[in-house]
Amino acid sequence: MQLELQNIIPIPLKDKLLQRNSDVWNKPLQFEGEEFIKIKAPSGTGKTTFVHIIYKLRKDFEGEVLWNKKNISAIKQDELAVLRQQNISIIFQDLRLFPNLTAKENIELNRVLQQPIYESNMIDEMAEQLGVDSILNQKASMCSYGEQQRIAIIRSLMQPFNWLIMDEPFSHLDKNNIDKAAVLIEVECKKRHAGFILTDLEDDEHFNYTRFLNL
Numbered sequence: 165m166q167l168e169l170q171n172i173i174p175i176p177l178k179d180k181l182l183q184r185n186s187d188v189w190n191k192p193l194q195f196e197g198e199e200f201i202k203i204k205a206p207s208g209t210g211k212t213t214f215v216h217i218i219y220k221l222r223k224d225f226e227g228e229v230l231w232n233k234k235n236i237s238a239i240k241q242d243e244l245a246v247l248r249q250q251n252i253s254i255i256f257q258d259l260r261l262f263p264n265l266t267a268k269e270n271i272e273l274n275r276v277l278q279q280p281i282y283e284s285n286m287i288d289e290m291a292e293q294l295g296v297d298s299i300l301n302q303k304a305s306m307c308s309y310g311e312q313q314r315i316a317i318i319r320s321l322m323q324p325f326n327w328l329i330m331d332e333p334f335s336h337l338d339k340n341n342i343d344k345a346a347v348l349i350e351v352e353c354k355k356r357h358a359g360f361i362l363t364d365l366e367d368d369e370h371f372n373y374t375r376f377l378n379l
Contacts, residue, residue, distance in 0.1 A: 165232055165251045165326035167195040167218065167361075172227035174213045181210060187377040188214065190227070197326055199359040200350075200371050205379035211363045212257050214379060215331045218361075219254055220244060249277045253325035255333045259316045263305035267296065267315045270304055275322035282322060290318045294344055310336040317345050321352045328353060328360040334370065346370040 173181055173190045181189045188203065189210070195201060205211035216222045218229055220236045229236045231247065239247065253274075261270045271287050291297040294314040299307050307315065313336055320328060328349065334342045350371060353360055362371075363379070 168230040169193040170228040172217060172225050172229060174210055174225045177210050186379055188379050197359050198357055199374045201361045201375045202373045203363045203377045203379050205363050209379045211379060212331055215329055250324050251326045253320045253323050253328050255316050255320045255330045257331040259312050261304040261312055264303060266301050267304055267307060268300040270315060271319045271322055274319045277323055281324055293348055313337060326358050328358060330362045332364055342370060
């Protein structure tokens with residue numbers, strides 16, 4: 165799946181962002197499959213706004229976003245749901261877990277959105293890899309933020325995708341847990357011949373990125 169940006173810029177931040185030397189805002193960009201893309205985004209530069217725009221959660225921007233050459237503004241809601249379920253998985257900065265569901269129930273929501281790509285036991289395997297197997301039956305609200313981040317990572321890997329979009333996915337993890345999560349993400353992306361876009365505040369060496377961009 166090709167993602168294409170044609171000179172996008174959020175209207176509320178337009179005046180501020182046009183003063184920056186950005187590799188993304190108000191630029192033509194194409195993201196091809198199997199790329200590992202890092203977008204370094206200092207605070208206040210619209211990192212989460214960017215993620216929401218390319219995932220079609222915001223409309224208050226200039227320019228165009230295209231999924232496989234189709235302008236997302238023309239995609240109807242029912243088609244949008246299917247395209248997301250089959251092509252784009254996402255880890256939101258605020259995670260968006262359901263607090264009254266258990267960690268495992270939150271993960272299962274993505275696994276059963278359509279024809280499952282994994283049996284339920286894969287949740288247990290991934291949870292053990294990331295050190296959260298002991299809290300799978302806890303309500304999400306009772307898990308630490310770092311545990312919730314790892315649950316959100318596993319949830320994102322339970323559905324098919326060509327692109328994995330991650331907004332500061334490791335902000336509350338120590339180096340050891342980041343390393344484990346990065347290995348799992350890379351394995352799953354390569355297994356699916358998928359790419360990812362990761363936004364973060366600083367430089368890092370979590371992956372062998374194919375492209376670096378500054379927001």
